Amino acid sequence: MNLIVLKQEPSTLELLQAGSIYVNLFNKGKKVAIYAANAKVSEKMNLLLSTDKVEYLESLPPQKYLLSIPKQESDVESVQWQQEESKLNIYINLQSGVISNRDLKLQALPREYSEIILINSEPTDLDKNAEKSADSYSNSEWLKFSATNSSETAKSSLKVTQKLDSSFDTISESIQAYLGANLSKAAAHLLYVALMLETKNLSLPIKNSQLFLHLKELVDNGAEPAKVSATLEKIA
Numbered sequence: 001m002n003l004i005v006l007k008q009e010p011s012t013l014e015l016l017q018a019g020s021i022y023v024n025l026f027n028k029g030k031k032v033a034i035y036a037a038n039a040k041v042s043e044k045m046n047l048l049l050s051t052d053k054v055e056y057l058e059s060l061p062p063q064k065y066l067l068s069i070p071k072q073e074s075d076v077e078s079v080q081w082q083q084e085e086s087k088l089n090i091y092i093n094l095q096s097g098v099i100s101n102r103d104l105k106l107q108a109l110p111r112e113y114s115e116i117i118l119i120n121s122e123p124t125d126l127d128k129n130a131e132k133s134a135d136s137y138s139n140s141e142w143l144k145f146s147a148t149n150s151s152e153t154a155k156s157s158l159k160v161t162q163k164l165d166s167s168f169d170t171i172s173e174s175i176q177a178y179l180g181a182n183l184s185k186a187a188a189h190l191l192y193v194a195l196m197l198e199t200k201n202l203s204l205p206i207k208n209s210q211l212f213l214h215l216k217e218l219v220d221n222g223a224e225p226a227k228v229s230a231t232l233e234k235i236a
Contacts, residue, residue: 185222
């Protein structure tokens with residue numbers, strides 16, 4: 001599964017960017033969800049995407065752990081557990097044989113997210129203990145779309161990749177490059193609106209003329225410039 005992570009209070013621009021990624025991945029048949037701790041985000045995203053079928057997570061599923069014990073010549077009859085205030089007791093009843101406590105191995109099972117996409121957010125916006133439980137994300141690739149590389153990201157042991165092309169004027173263009181060619185019509189339109197919002201309707205200084213080519217590509221893929229205001233009004 002791909003997981004898109006938003007801050008507690010995402011901006012309109014961040015909602016547009018997240019929406020474009022979600023709808024494009026979804027239309028390609030990929031399993032994708034949006035993590036947003038704020039319930040109002042789902043309301044706005046549903047309006048933005050004109051659907052109530054977007055999958056959201058307001059909290060992470062409980063972490064799963066595996067306790068491994070070499071079986072050797074022992075046979076297990078039953079396993080019971082008891083939870084106390086400060087510890088968890090696990091009782092292993094054997095039919096035969098013995099188990100050495102030196103053989104016990106406890107490990108966190110990797111979470112089932114192939115890509116975790118940070119939209120101007122940090123790993124801690126998803127999981128406050130992400131650094132301490134890095135093994136939980138051993139199968140996950142972290143991609144961050146943000147104008148700056150924060151100290152938290154720079155020091156992270158999670159190997160977060162900053163997805164920002166310095167030759168582009170906007171973050172939205174980096175997202176467009178990530179999504180690749182043949183964007184869905186909905187994704188192209190949301191990215192077009194995001195680009196216009198990010199450049200303040202092209203009123204900001206533009207360093208690279210590629211921006212206009214990117215806008216043309218979005219229109220060619222179905223973006224509707226005449227509906228920019230109407231799209232923004234949906235989530236105002």
